[in-house]
Amino acid sequence: MREIQASVIAETVARLAVEANHFLGEDVVAALKKARFEIEESPQGKDVLDQLLKNVEIAKEGAFPLCQDTGVAVVSIELGQDAHIVGGDLIPAIHEGVRKGYTDGYLRKSMVGQPFSARKNSKDNTPAMIHTEIVPGGQLKIIVMPKGGGCENMSALGMLKPADGRQGVLDFVTSVIDKAGSNPCPPTIVGVGIGGSADQAMWLAKKSLLRPVGQPNADEETAALEKDLLTRINNLGIGPMGLGGRVTSLAVHALVVPCHIASMPVGVNVQCHSARFKEAVL
């Protein structure tokens, strides 16, 4: 059985949190460049995209994170069933990594306890939001995704009727993005989870964001839905920062799973242009 040290997990989470907040993925940068130089027509929209591309360069130097909102640390774990964690427990090790990464890395601490009353800041950005999956093999894959509050607040769940069908999905997701307007820092990436139960649809919506930007779903019918959604969304005219333009979203990513005969859950998770995540395999 393969052994993985808890301390290595903590160090890895810490490193990934800092890297994700300073180095925007090349796929996201490419999508922003395509939006700027090939698609956007609005002068203000182009100016916004220029600012975002400049921002990427400054953040890379290491003194300033991409966004002041360095996010809630969403940590996705794929643990191989043959791996054995030694020298500590998995979940505390992840929280420890977040604590270390956000403290030593000068990242903003944005987590508050007792959300409906005291809202007291934990001062180390814990707890992380952890999703675990058990997979074959002996490796541990860790993805750290700092998720900003502004775009996360625009999330929505639609418990649609089976009769609503494909058109219902198009209408619901488009209406969520329309209502969100300039709030989630467009251009966005829209994550959509279709099927499952209410909770699963929401997680799939977020999980779909962990795909390279614009890479279509492997299933042809789902890929066609993603494409139609992107067209509908960009036809809204919201544009970069909501000031009007052709590029409201860079991509739509959907994940689809079976569901109950009575249901058609549709989860929407909005990701701002600062689409940050880094992964490591131990």
Added chain:
Amino acid sequence: MKLTTPLTEEMVAQLRAGQTIEITGTIYVARDAAHKRMVETLDRGEKLPVDLSGQIVYYMGPSPTKPGKVIGSAGPTTSGRMDRYAPRLMEIGLKGMIGKGLRLPPVKDAMQKYKAVYFAATGGAAALIAQRIKKAEVMAYEELGAEALQKLEVEDFPVIVVNDMYGGDAYEDGKKQYARK
């Protein structure tokens, strides 16, 4: 167009939705928790820790300042969360707000009533925006950390007028111009 703070009613009267502006001078920083405290202070009939008359409030909570720097990354937060508090601050003389995202009708109405303006900075351009901040000082509520009330000195701080005092709305105009059936 360039603007130097504090803002007078005459200066606000010149601004129109959609204009690109560079702000120089003092601006104040406050977000959710600081707004809650300020409005509670006013409701108790007490004075605010800073005089907001003629001033601009920037909705922002910076990342921590690295050694040798003035401030951390410093982009705008979503303004809608301050909608509950904003009219009360305009009532006591606040002239400008900087943030990003949509405002509710009562806030836009208050801008017309009290002759104030709402600017948007580019959300997520936080590292770039930080370069325009020359000085930062915590004025109150230090225990709120990133949510403390701060005073900034800014130079050519780039914003766009979203809502002017005449009811103009750059978000609505922009969307109308680029929407397709």
